[in-house]
Amino acid sequence: MQDNYTVRTMRADEVPLAVQWAAQEGWNPGLDDAGLFFKADPQGFLVGLLDGEPIATISAVKYGKTFGFVGFYIVQSEYRGKGYGLRLWDAAMQALAGRVVGLDGVVAQQGNYRKSGFEPAYRNVRYEGRCGGVAPEHSGLVDISGQSLESAVAYDRQFFPDDRAQFLRAWLSQPRAKAFGILAEGRLAGYGVIRQCRSGYKIGPLFADNDDYAEVLFQALRSGYSAEVPLYLDVPEVNSQAVSLAQGHDMSVVFETARMYAGQVPDIPVDRIFGVTSFELG
Structure with a gap:
C-alpha cells in the first residue's frame, strides 16, 4: 500500500459519491439518501484518498x-486486495470503539466480518414486488406530520438500540416519500415510510404491533403508484409474519444480507419489524 493514501472524514458534498458507488454495486439507494444519511451523523462518513482522489468509502454512524x-x-474494484479498504475499516472501528456495532453484511463479506468480531444475528431478505392498489379504509390510518411525527419518533425508539431522533425527523419528512401511522386506542401502533429509489420505491421502516396493522400500512404505502413500478421491502427472515406479508403480495427474494453485531446483540422486538429502515444505516 502506497504512503500517499490518506483517510479523513467526508464533507456533506462528498457523501453523494458513496451513494453513487452504492448504486453501482446494485444496492438501489434512495434518491435523497445522501443528505438524509449525513444528518444522522455529520462525522460518520469516511473516505480513503489515493493521491487526493477518492478510492474507498465507509460510514461509521454513531x-x-x-x-x-x-x-x-x-x-x-481496481484497488481491492491492496490494503486500502482495511485501513479505512480500521479507522471506522476506531471511531466506534466502546460501542455495540451493527452492520448488514453481504454474503461474500460475512467471513471477513467474522474475523473482525462480528457475529450474525439473523438474515435480512430483500423482496421485490410491485406498487399499486388502493389505500385501505381504516379509521386509525394517519399521515405522519406535525405532532404525529413526534409520536413516530417516540414509537420508533423501542425498535432501535439507541437514540436516532435526529435522523428520523429528517427521514419522516423527506421529499419524494410518504409516511403513514396507524392509531389504536389513541396511541401509535405502527408506522411506515416509502421513498423513491434509483429503481422503483422502497418501504422502510415498517414497524407494527401486529401483522394486521402491518398489512394496512403496507397497502397504504404502496397505493397511488403505478402497478408497473417496482417495490422493495427488506424483511428480517426470523419474523415469519413479515415473510408471509411479502409473499402474500407476490414479492420475490432478490437479495440478502446478514445482520451482524460486534458486542451484545441488542434486545429489540424483531417480531414486530416488518421492514428494515436501511441496510446502510440500520
Whole structure:
C-alpha cells in the first residue's frame, strides 16, 4: 500500500459519491439518501484518498452513546486486495470503539466480518414486488406530520438500540416519500415510510404491533403508484409474519444480507419489524 493514501472524514458534498458507488454495486439507494444519511451523523462518513482522489468509502454512524452502524464499505474494484479498504475499516472501528456495532453484511463479506468480531444475528431478505392498489379504509390510518411525527419518533425508539431522533425527523419528512401511522386506542401502533429509489420505491421502516396493522400500512404505502413500478421491502427472515406479508403480495427474494453485531446483540422486538429502515444505516 502506497504512503500517499490518506483517510479523513467526508464533507456533506462528498457523501453523494458513496451513494453513487452504492448504486453501482446494485444496492438501489434512495434518491435523497445522501443528505438524509449525513444528518444522522455529520462525522460518520469516511473516505480513503489515493493521491487526493477518492478510492474507498465507509460510514461509521454513531447513535446515542452506545450504538454504531457500519455501511457504504466500498473500495473501487481496481484497488481491492491492496490494503486500502482495511485501513479505512480500521479507522471506522476506531471511531466506534466502546460501542455495540451493527452492520448488514453481504454474503461474500460475512467471513471477513467474522474475523473482525462480528457475529450474525439473523438474515435480512430483500423482496421485490410491485406498487399499486388502493389505500385501505381504516379509521386509525394517519399521515405522519406535525405532532404525529413526534409520536413516530417516540414509537420508533423501542425498535432501535439507541437514540436516532435526529435522523428520523429528517427521514419522516423527506421529499419524494410518504409516511403513514396507524392509531389504536389513541396511541401509535405502527408506522411506515416509502421513498423513491434509483429503481422503483422502497418501504422502510415498517414497524407494527401486529401483522394486521402491518398489512394496512403496507397497502397504504404502496397505493397511488403505478402497478408497473417496482417495490422493495427488506424483511428480517426470523419474523415469519413479515415473510408471509411479502409473499402474500407476490414479492420475490432478490437479495440478502446478514445482520451482524460486534458486542451484545441488542434486545429489540424483531417480531414486530416488518421492514428494515436501511441496510446502510440500520
